[in-house]
Amino acid sequence: MPTLKSAEYCVISAPFGRLGVQTELVDGSLMISKIDYLSPDVALIPPGNTLAKTFSKQCAQYFNDASSAFDVPLKPAGTAHQQKVWNATLGIEAGKTITYGEIAKKIKSGPRAVGTACGANPYPLVTPCHRVVSAQGLGGFMKEDSPGFYRQIKIWLLKHEGAL
Numbered sequence: 001m002p003t004l005k006s007a008e009y010c011v012i013s014a015p016f017g018r019l020g021v022q023t024e025l026v027d028g029s030l031m032i033s034k035i036d037y038l039s040p041d042v043a044l045i046p047p048g049n050t051l052a053k054t055f056s057k058q059c060a061q062y063f064n065d066a067s068s069a070f071d072v073p074l075k076p077a078g079t080a081h082q083q084k085v086w087n088a089t090l091g092i093e094a095g096k097t098i099t100y101g102e103i104a105k106k107i108k109s110g111p112r113a114v115g116t117a118c119g120a121n122p123y124p125l126v127t128p129c130h131r132v133v134s135a136q137g138l139g140g141f142m143k144e145d146s147p148g149f150y151r152q153i154k155i156w157l158l159k160h161e162g163a164l
Helices: 051-065 079-092 100-105 111-119 149-159
Strands: 007-014 017-026 029-038
Touching: 007 029, 007 051, 017 051, 029 051, 029 111, 029 149, 079 100, 079 111
Parallel strands: none
Antiparallel strands: 007 017, 017 029
């Protein structure tokens, strides 16, 4: 039986660039511990374990059909507030958006605090913070408030899902 490394990182292809995925052994269970949006020039690193391969397949399904759901174990992360925000995003269907203010009302917080929590999301794509938008338009993404690489990914994802 092959021994599992405690943490492994792979880089898979995505229509907007690359996805970096870290898997980690947590209390004997393999979990995803980080997902990164990476530029298209980052070298691919094939998935090295079952979980990374499963996630890679689920990504391919999602890129083919935006209504595909992700079902992978995620390493617990974040503050209680961040978890409330991230959990609220899980209820937003593909093709729909919600504003920072609407989530803030639901969880009794403020829109800026919701935006900050979305920016700190370690599991983008799986935890769909890209579906949270500003009352005045697109809003920021991955701590980026101006047009740039991450905002282009948010636009791509929302177009792919039919929300834009």
